[in-house]
Amino acid sequence: MGLATARAVLERRPGAGILVIEKEDRFAAHQSGHNSGVIHAGVYYAPGSLKAHLCREGLHATIAFCRENSIPYKQCGKLIVATNPSEQKRIDALYERAIANGLKLQRLNAEQLNELEPAIVGTAALLSPETAIVDYREVCRQLAKAIEAQGAHFALGQEVESLSEQPGHVDISAGGASWRARQLITCGGLQADRLARLAGLEVTFRIIPFRGEYFQLPPSRNDLVSHLIYPAPDPSLPFLGVHLTRMIDGSVTVGPNAVIGFSREGYPKFSFNARDAASFASFGGFWKLIWTHRRHAMHELKGSLFRSAYLQECRKYCPELMISDLQPYRAGIRAQVVQADGTPLHDFLFKHTDRMLHVCNAPSPAATSAIPIGRLIAEKIGC
Numbered sequence: 001m002g003l004a005t006a007r008a009v010l011e012r013r014p015g016a017g018i019l020v021i022e023k024e025d026r027f028a029a030h031q032s033g034h035n036s037g038v039i040h041a042g043v044y045y046a047p048g049s050l051k052a053h054l055c056r057e058g059l060h061a062t063i064a065f066c067r068e069n070s071i072p073y074k075q076c077g078k079l080i081v082a083t084n085p086s087e088q089k090r091i092d093a094l095y096e097r098a099i100a101n102g103l104k105l106q107r108l109n110a111e112q113l114n115e116l117e118p119a120i121v122g123t124a125a126l127l128s129p130e131t132a133i134v135d136y137r138e139v140c141r142q143l144a145k146a147i148e149a150q151g152a153h154f155a156l157g158q159e160v161e162s163l164s165e166q167p168g169h170v171d172i173s174a175g176g177a178s179w180r181a182r183q184l185i186t187c188g189g190l191q192a193d194r195l196a197r198l199a200g201l202e203v204t205f206r207i208i209p210f211r212g213e214y215f216q217l218p219p220s221r222n223d224l225v226s227h228l229i230y231p232a233p234d235p236s237l238p239f240l241g242v243h244l245t246r247m248i249d250g251s252v253t254v255g256p257n258a259v260i261g262f263s264r265e266g267y268p269k270f271s272f273n274a275r276d277a278a279s280f281a282s283f284g285g286f287w288k289l290i291w292t293h294r295r296h297a298m299h300e301l302k303g304s305l306f307r308s309a310y311l312q313e314c315r316k317y318c319p320e321l322m323i324s325d326l327q328p329y330r331a332g333i334r335a336q337v338v339q340a341d342g343t344p345l346h347d348f349l350f351k352h353t354d355r356m357l358h359v360c361n362a363p364s365p366a367a368t369s370a371i372p373i374g375r376l377i378a379e380k381i382g383c
């Protein structure tokens with residue numbers, strides 16, 4: 001988000017003095033480098049919503065950026081599979097939504113699905129041929145290269161520690177250095193609530209880290225599927241369900257699930273960070289969320305602890321998967337904004353002052369939508 005926003009500012013104001021501050025020694029060290037690598041086509045979002053509009057624009061803008069910068073991507077298409085009558089109703093509703101959003105979508109019956117993907121079993125499916133895959137770490141590398149060529153500067157390995165807005169400028173300190181900026185945009189992902197608080201903004205929500213744990217198929221099974229295979233999503237949850245994802249390097253991942261993480265940036269299983277855990281344990285909204293979704297939370301926890309339970313999820317639509325097919329793979333961690341009443345926020349959240357704009361929530365598909373969101377931000381700050 002930060003790199004795409006810097007690029008958008010430079011599009012509107014060539015030559016603008018831009019500094020991108022990043023606490024890690026490289027870009028895409030967190031969500032943008034630990035995701036499924038899908039360029040979404042916008043099947044899921046309410047017609048007319050900002051999320052739907054930004055996703056459609058993001059699909060085209062990301063593919064155009066990949067073409068311009070020789071980044072490998074592939075429009076391999078995606079199948080959303082129903083395995084029983086109630087899931088079939090859900091994908092019927094999705095179909096109506098997607099058509100209203102202007103998507104090219106095909107309905108498939110069980111035979112057509114089986115013909116297209118012999119390893120996948122379902123009663124019906126939706127095919128989104130536009131959905132694509134890419135490595136977002138490469139997208140970030142190329143974004144950084146593009147903005148550097150336009151004069152942007154980087155301060156890598158410097159964690160923002162203080163922010164102070166004054167009538168004519170913003171003072172920023174990070175890793176022993178300090179800067180004075182006319183305007184500041186923060187895109188802090190998993191740390192977005194802390195950055196907003198650091199700047200003195202009122203923050204009533206909290207970021208709860210949700211681990212997305214993946215497995216990877218052994219290379220001998222890489223040709224198991226040729227599309228991305230998703231289950232029919234549960235509309236009450238912000239996550240899409242465990243899917244089979246073809247990656248741009250030809251491998252296939254299985255996942256991600258969604259379990260509470262005890263560390264915002266701790267990727268190994270059972271990572272624990274006392275500050276991060278205290279942050280959500282002391283927040284009433286977290287307990288309300290857990291209580292409302294207790295059955296689902298237990299289900300996800302079971303899948304996280306026992307590979308056999310995880311396997312059961314995927315075998316609903318891919319019965320030939322075996323436990324030996326689930327090989328270890330890295331996890332990702334989602335920044336899920338939860339409000340004080342326990343409601344997870346599904347939409348983008350920006351907080352604006354005279355000289356600052358904080359991106360407080362940039363949920364999936366923000367990797368897909370980053371380029372148009374960056375343009376929206378550049379417009380919002382009056383560039």
Ligand SMILES: Cc1cc2nc3c(=O)[nH]c(=O)nc-3n(C[C@H](O)[C@H](O)[C@H](O)COP(=O)(O)OP(=O)(O)OC[C@H]3O[C@@H](n4cnc5c(N)ncnc54)[C@H](O)[C@@H]3O)c2cc1C
Nearest residue numbers: 001023030031032035036038160189212332365366367368
């Ligand atoms: C498991 C998983 C799967 C996903 N799959 C997809 C997908 O297939 N397609 C899709 O479109 N979206 C997907 N998403 C969502 C998408 O990856 C995120 O919405 C997007 O990457 C968010 O980008 P961001 O820049 O806001 O956050 P991040 O990529 O997390 O970047 C935030 C940056 O801020 C830096 N930072 C934080 N605090 C400070 C500080 N104090 N000082 C300096 N720097 C700081 C961090 O180091 C980090 O580099 C997925 C997400 C996850 C976790």
